[in-house]
Amino acid sequence: MxxxxxxxxxxxxxxxxxxxxxxxxxxxxxxxxxxxxxxxxxxxSGIVEVNIRYSLDSVDYLSKQLQQRFDLKKAFVAPVFVNKADLIMADVGKALANYLYDICQENDILGVSWGKTLTCVADHLQPKKVPSMQIVQLNGGVAQNSFATGSMTILEHFSKNFDADAHLLYAPTIVDSEEIAHVLMTDSNLQRVIALGKKANIAVFGIGRPSYDSVLYQAGYFKEDSYQTLLKKGAVGDICSRYYKIDGSLVDQNLNKRTIGLQLDELQQKEHAIAIAVGTEKAQAVLGALRGKFLSTLFVDEYLAKEIIHLDQAMK
The missing domain is CATH 1.10.10.60 (Homeodomain-like)
Known part of the structure; x- marks a missing residue:
């Protein structure tokens, strides 16, 4: 040594x-x-740190294709310099963090979900003081086991960087029955936070896919047999813990009624409904979200953008 x-x-x-x-x-x-x-x-040992400075410019021809094909307000396609998942996610997350810095302003209400990609966005936020802004959690994030969903940390990062008040939706994202969901929804604090989420003019969320590596599965919300049933019903993706098929329709109405937080159709009313996804394995999940019109702005990587377009063409 x-x-x-x-x-x-x-x-x-x-x-x-x-x-x-x-x-x-x-x-x-x-x-x-x-x-x-x-x-x-x-x-x-940390004595030397390497900081690679470069501008993040969208891959223009892919951005235009996504915008035109799916009638989006904006599509940002991060170029892939090195084909490593962590590096790609960092670039897409940084691009979205920069975009939020540009669009967030006084009196905005920013709704955020949670997950691995949102953690990456939170890690790349730049400080911008907007004290009249409010940050609200869009879906419950209390895990059913010891696994940490990271929802509170993400909310804290957003609140700290924007110098804005944060509103935590302190509840499980999925409960055992519709009756339990109904009882929880009688709580005045939950009602207040969910109402604020509905009022949010900006919503930022990750697009997940059904996988045993997903945060929802690892957090104990599904047993293996129920997860298999979900897959057999045609689930391709989830947004704010709500599962949908490739055509954008909900997979299971009973499951949807047991889910705490913003409804997918409420995203269609937002001024900015901003989705982020990374990796070609998310192609079906993103395509289903696009067909359901749950988003107006999309942040993805170059490889995923090509796969989405290819998949849409093949299915038509």
């Missing part, structure tokens, strides 16, 4: 003075491979 002093010295010579590894090796009487290993150790 190399000392902190060694790592700092070599890092300064290499990154600040611009010396080559060979020159540093000669100056310090080390071998060149040793200098390389010291630089690697400096990066792993």
């Amino acid at each position: 190399y000392s902190k002093q060694e790592m700092i010295k070599v890092a300064k010579l290499y990154y600040e003075l611009g010396l080559t590894q060979k020159q540093i090796a000669e100056q310090l009487s080390y071998s060149r491979p040793t200098i390389s290993r010291i630089l690697e150790a400096a990066m792993k």
Whole structure:
């Protein structure tokens, strides 16, 4: 293991003075491979941080195709520079975070869902003080087991970056029966938060797909047999924990009545209904959402955009 002093010295010579590894090796009487290993150790320890600066421009021809084909207000297609899921998600999430910075203003009500992609958006938000704005959770996020849905953390990130009040929908997203959902909905605080979600002029949500890796399954909302039943009924995607088919119709009315939060048709009334999805495996989920007209603005990656267009063409 190399000392902190060694790592700092070599890092300064290499990154600040611009010396080559060979020159540093000669100056310090080390071998060149040793200098390389010291630089690697400096990066792993956090002494050196790499920040790659680049503009995120949409892939224009794919954006136009999506907008025209699905009558969207806006479509942003992030280019894929390196085919790694985490890097792609980071670029799409950053693009949406930048867009929110541009459009959010005084007296807006911003509704947010939760999930992996929304966590990524929250992580890339830029501070913008809009104290008269309100942030509201669109669907319940209390897990049925010890798994954390991340809903509270996401809401806190949005609230902190916009310097705005946050309203948590403190309830499970899916309950066991319609009767339980009805009882929960008599709670005045839940009624207030859901009413605020309906009033929101901006809604931001991820598009999920039925998968055993999904947050909804991992959070304990489904047993394996009930999840299989959902798939057999034709579920291709979910928005705000509500499942739909490839044509945009709801999969199961009983399940929908047991779900706490915003209804899918209420998204159609929003000034900005902004969806985000990453990965070609989401193609059917996004296409179903587009056909259901649950969104007016879409943020996706280049590979997913091509797959959505291809799938729509094939099905027609």
